[in-house]
Ligand code: VGL
């Protein structure tokens with residue numbers, strides 16, 4: 001019997017090859033989240049994976065912006081946007097889940113970032129903050145009121161997923177040691193502050209799986 005009630009879901013964000021060492025947008029120590037996530041997943045009845053899933057030439061790729069370098073900023077119609085190295089291109093090996101990630105327990109995979117002109121960090125809304133992915137409806141239809149979140153990267157896709165989960169009325173816990181950060185210009189500290197201001201609980205995996 002899992003220790004978590006049925007109204008609590010585990011949301012595993014973007015544990016994909018391209019965000020792990022050797023990948024196109026490698027997060028330092030990114031693969032260290034895999035054993036943490038695998039240990040926690042059996043405690044939940046509802047497990048959802050997200051998968052960053054961009055078409056070739058996606059608007060968030062620096063390669064399509066003449067003169068721009070990866071990790072610089074640009075202005076999109078929906079606001080400021082970091083330009084990334086090409087990553088998680090649909091159907092490529094880099095877009096696959098980390099080979100050691102236990103995906104068998106997941107009932108739902110949310111693919112995001114597939115609109116050519118809009119990036120999508122959050123599992124709930126794209127970066128225009130209005131286009132829904134459908135995850136809020138899926139969770140609400142299944143009676144979920146609390147999400148526990150782990151994955152990559154703490155200061156981008158985990159951050160925005162946590163903030164949007166709060167926005168749609170869910171209680172949110174982020175597993176600190178089940179995440180790793182990109183940490184671009186202080187984004188790790190800023191993410192921690194924003195999560196705490198939004199009422200997100202940030203805690204360790206040991207406290208959750210004890
Ligand atoms: C992510 C940058 C670009 C993430 C995805 O998963 O945090 N970051 N695409």
Ligand code: ZN
Nearest residue numbers: 052087088113
């Ligand atoms: Zn992306």
